[in-house]
Amino acid sequence: MLSSGHKPSGPNAVGVRRVLSNGKRVYVHEFKLALVRRCLQPRVSVAAVALEHGVNANLLRKWIDKHRGEVVVENAPVLLPVSIDAGDAPSPVTTPAAASPVPGQSCGSIEIEAFGARVTLRGEIDAQQLRLVLDALARHA
Numbered sequence: 001m002l003s004s005g006h007k008p009s010g011p012n013a014v015g016v017r018r019v020l021s022n023g024k025r026v027y028v029h030e031f032k033l034a035l036v037r038r039c040l041q042p043r044v045s046v047a048a049v050a051l052e053h054g055v056n057a058n059l060l061r062k063w064i065d066k067h068r069g070e071v072v073v074e075n076a077p078v079l080l081p082v083s084i085d086a087g088d089a090p091s092p093v094t095t096p097a098a099a100s101p102v103p104g105q106s107c108g109s110i111e112i113e114a115f116g117a118r119v120t121l122r123g124e125i126d127a128q129q130l131r132l133v134l135d136a137l138a139r140h141a
Contacts, residue, residue, distance in 0.1 A: 015053065027055075032063045037071040039064055114138075 015031030035053060039046045039060065046064070050057040110121040117137050121130070 015055075033067055033071055035060060036064050036067045037073060040068070040071065040073045 015027050015035075017026045017028050019025050035049055035055065038044060039049050046060055047057045049055075050060045110125065112119045112121075112134075114134065114137055119133060119137075
């Protein structure tokens with residue numbers, strides 16, 4: 001497509017290389033990578049970054065998919081080793097009725113070492129409560 005000859009202006013002009021005759025913007029590659037790097041940080045909203053920089057959130061998600069391998073993210077989440085203790089877990093040959101958990105009975109355990117703390121969970125685990133515990137540990141790390 002041909003350039004419209006229009007020079008980008010406004011707060012988002014830094015990342016725009018040129019505006020085509022149909023109104024579409026061509027963005028500077030480094031600008032795209034900077035936004036992708038920011039979106040890959042923990043607890044960063046893609047929609048918020050897009051709004052802040054005047055970019056459509058769906059376009060920014062496409063950039064993330066396309067350029068994820070080109071950026072190095074500092075403080076990226078680290079996957080932790082997981083081991084499963086099947087101490088009280090039902091055997092694979094039990095019937096589905098016998099395999100359902102009984103209230104108050106342990107269904108195995110999960111042990112998590114994160115942020116300098118060890119958390120051991122036994123029985124049924126509520127995902128929301130687990131998220132609260134892990135968030136609290138992360139804040140104090």
